[in-house]
Amino acid sequence: MRIVPNKEKQSVLELSLKNSDRTVFIDEDDFNDLMLLDIPMEWILFLGLVWARRGRQRISIARLIRDAGKGTKVTYKDGNQLNLRRDNLIIATGAGKASPRQQLIKEKQ
Numbered sequence: 001m002r003i004v005p006n007k008e009k010q011s012v013l014e015l016s017l018k019n020s021d022r023t024v025f026i027d028e029d030d031f032n033d034l035m036l037l038d039i040p041m042e043w044i045l046f047l048g049l050v051w052a053r054r055g056r057q058r059i060s061i062a063r064l065i066r067d068a069g070k071g072t073k074v075t076y077k078d079g080n081q082l083n084l085r086r087d088n089l090i091i092a093t094g095a096g097k098a099s100p101r102q103q104l105i106k107e108k109q
Contacts, residue, residue, distance in 0.1 A: 011027060011028050011029070012025055012026070012027060012028065012085060013025070013026050013027075013028050013031050015031075015043065017043055017044060017045050017050070018042045018043060018044050019044045019045060019046075020044075020045040022045060022082060023082065024043065024050055024061075024082045024083075024084055025082065025083050025084060025085055026061075026065075026084040026085060027084075027085050027086050030065045030084070030085075030086055033065075034052075034061070034064060034065070037064070039052050039054070039059065039061075039064065040052050040053060040054060043061060045082075046058070048081050049062065049081055050062065050081065050082065050084060060074070061084055062074040062076075062081075062084055062089050065084060065086060065089055066086070066089045066091055068091055071093060072091050072092065072093060073091075073092050073093075074089050074090065074091060074092070075089075075090045075092050076088055076089065076090070077089075077090055
């Protein structure tokens with residue numbers, strides 16, 4: 001994974017994906033939070049969404065950033081699923097899984 005500071009906004013990082021030539025945009029603070037949760041840096045594009053793999057488990061990066069809990073889903077304000085900036089990720093009600101962030105925090109304790 002290649003990490004490049006965004007030229008227009010210094011607080012935004014541009015990350016390359018493991019299995020694609022496409023890049024992801026993420027706020028630097030959110031990226032640092034994910035690193036504190038020991039999220040592997042080899043992110044992949046799968047079914048149009050950005051995921052990290054942890055063992056056999058696939059974890060949605062957007063759900064982690066927004067701490068999307070059970071019964072919620074993450075939608076993308078600009079329609080771009082590679083724009084993982086917090087202001088682009090909207091929590092909506094609907095089918096969703098339990099919060100992956102809370103599960104990871106519990107595992108670290």
